[in-house]
Amino acid sequence: DAKTTQPPSMDCAEGRAANLPCNHSTISGNEYVYWYRQIHSQGPQYIIHGLKNNETNEMASLIITEDRKSSTLILPHATLRDTAVYYCIVSRISSGSARQLTFGSGTQLTVLP
Amino acid sequence: EPEVTQTPSHQVTQMGQEVILRCVPISNHLYFYWYRQILGQKVEFLVSFYNNEISEKSEIFDDQFSVERPDGSNFTLKIRSTKLEDSAMYFCASGQGVGTQYFGPGTRLLVL
Numbered sequence: 001d002a003k004t005t006q007p008p009s010m011d012c013a014e015g016r017a018a019n020l021p022c023n024h025s026t027i028s029g030n031e032y033v034y035w036y037r038q039i040h041s042q043g044p045q046y047i048i049h050g051l052k053n054n055e056t057n058e059m060a061s062l063i064i065t066e067d068r069k070s071s072t073l074i075l076p077h078a079t080l081r082d083t084a085v086y087y088c089i090v091s092r093i094s095s096g097s098a099r100q101l102t103f104g105s106g107t108q109l110t111v112l113p
Numbered sequence: 114e115p116e117v118t119q120t121p122s123h124q125v126t127q128m129g130q131e132v133i134l135r136c137v138p139i140s141n142h143l144y145f146y147w148y149r150q151i152l153g154q155k156v157e158f159l160v161s162f163y164n165n166e167i168s169e170k171s172e173i174f175d176d177q178f179s180v181e182r183p184d185g186s187n188f189t190l191k192i193r194s195t196k197l198e199d200s201a202m203y204f205c206a207s208g209q210g211v212g213t214q215y216f217g218p219g220t221r222l223l224v225l
Contacts, residue, residue: 034213043117043204043216044156087156100146100158100169101214 002027002090009108012082018075020107022088025069031092033064034101035073037084044087044103047073078111085109115139117217119205125223126195134190134220136205142215144208145188147180149173149201150219156204162188195224 005023012018024033035047048055048062050071055062061074075082087106091099118137126132138145147159160180161168167180179191188207192199200223206214 103156
């Protein structure tokens with residue numbers, strides 16, 4: 001799976017949009033971009049994933065550049081409860097095989113009051 | 114909303130003892146995983162399970178570890194002879210199809 005690069009930390013004001021960048025310049029055509037987050041020592045929480053089109057769900061939006069070498073996770077109105085470590089993970093989906101997720105160090109997002 | 118559950122939430126054991134960590138995946142999921150996170154470190158993959166057999170395993174998952182799906186609902190991780198370095202949070206995850214994984218709250222294992 002392709003490696004990802006994320007800034008180690010970011011701050012965001014409460015109520016503002018949080019934009020978390022991720023570089024994955026070696027991504028292959030069959031690899032998806034996944035975003036998870038981990039609040040304190042809780043289990044990682046799935047946020048969103050995409051292949052090449054932009055995606056939106058109730059939690060966030062995912063913007064993937066046209067060349068797929070980078071992406072941005074957007075939390076439209078950050079709250080204090082969004083303070084967490086955010087992980088960008090690239091993984092190939094393989095039918096009939098339970099593929100692992102490889103977690104990096106992620107970005108520590110701190111939402112400030 | 115269905116969730117992955119794990120028991121116990123905390124386990125303290127003596128070095129050399131066997132421990133079994135239990136997980137109840139989301140009911141219609143077919144793919145099962147164990148990860149661990151040593152305090153202050155990254156989340157690390159241990160093993161994945163599909164169709165009643167191990168699909169992938171990491172170098173961490175040596176002969177001291179085993180997984181089992183003893184019935185239609187539980188998924189267990191056994192550590193036969195615990196070491197001090199096995200102290201970590203252990204997370205179970207499950208997935209409905211290929212791709213997205215849903216994690217449980219974890220079991221904090223402390224080996225003394």
